[in-house]
Amino acid sequence: MLSRLHTSLLSSLILAGAACGDNGNNTSATESTSSTTDAATATEPTTSTTTSGTPTTSTTSPDETTTTSTEEPTTSTTSTTTGVTPGDCAAPADDADEDGDSIANKDDNCRCDANPNQLDFDGNSVGNVCDAPLVFSIADGAPPEFNKLDSEASASMGPIGCQFPVSLIGTGGDVEVMLDDEGTGKVYAATVNIADTPQLECNILAIVNVKLVIKNLVITGPDAFTVGFPFTVADHNSGTVTGMMDMIHNIVVNGVIDVQESSNEQLAMTGESPLEDVPGSFPVGTVTVVNDGGQVTLDFDNDNHVVFMQTTMGGLEVKLTGLTGKLRLRQ
Incomplete structure (x- = not known):
């Protein structure tokens, strides 16, 4: 002890x-101090059914996954999202006022979030907000x-x-x-x-x-x-x-x-x-x-x-x- x-x-x-x-x-x-949450619990193993030739269908339980395939190779498509530069958002550089802060889009260093003071501490032409x-x-x-x-x-x-x-x-x-x-x-x-x-x-x-x-x-x-x-x-x-x-x-x-x-x-x-x-x-x-x-x-x-x-x-x-x-x- x-x-x-x-x-x-x-x-x-x-x-x-x-x-x-x-x-x-x-x-x-x-x-x-704040508490931490446990990691997400792993799901039950899934079961897949794959056949060659004629596509087939199998019935599984709710925790299982059914996959069908043919002899033809499959391709996967991955979508990508293009990031938006801070301050640009989706508003065009026009005379409109997207965020309603009394600054026209073409002059606004943060077009989609109101910032009437236009504060830009690091001087990079993007507003603090x-x-x-x-x-x-x-x-x-x-x-x-x-x-x-x-x-x-x-x-x-x-x-x-x-x-x-x-x-x-x-x-x-x-x-x-x-x-x-x-x-x-x-x-x-x-x-x-x-x-x-x-x-x-x-x-x-x-x-x-x-x-x-x-x-x-x-x-x-x-x-x-x-x-x-x-x-x-x-x-x-x-x-x-x-x-x-x-x-x-x-x-x-x-x-x-x-x-x-x-x-x-x-x-x-x-x-x-x-x-x-x-x-x-x-x-x-x-x-x-x-x-x-x-x-x-x-x-x-x-x-x-x-x-x-x-x-x-x-x-x-x-x-x-x-x-x-x-x-x-x-x-």
């Missing part, structure tokens, strides 16, 4: 450094000023436990931003790649001392463009928009915990353990997009909220408290 308890401690403890969650009111990620999301993927700036997110991990059962700092260093990813014509933006951290940590140490008083690293850590966002932030038209036109997130950003964590040293192999074995689809969330922070869409910064500054909390099967409470730092990516 004790061995199982502390094995759970090590996996959950370092996992906490990667999975985050808060709604701005110290609400844990376990209360706020019709445009594809801005995508930022390259780490911009070095720690400690940028791309270093700090927190404090803890694990406890009554008076017994340990605490140690955890720093997540961002190396790139896929952070996307959408802006509208009325002063609201949406941000989506689709993927954030984290560098392998240096060796971390957890010392559980008089029981076990463990040294480990977190490897291959990838944070993904399961919910696209659910987090919003406000901006002003004046800021938009100056080339910089900034605003506070209106909610937490759900994430899912995957990676590997590598226990490199242990003072007691009976309680904590060395070796690698996977982190698989662990739910959490980024807390509320500030979003800033600058340089005509060339750069995005997510700025977190909260020392007190619980970003991740979980109780193991052995009754051990594991949590990550606080998240501070700036994640900055460019196109």
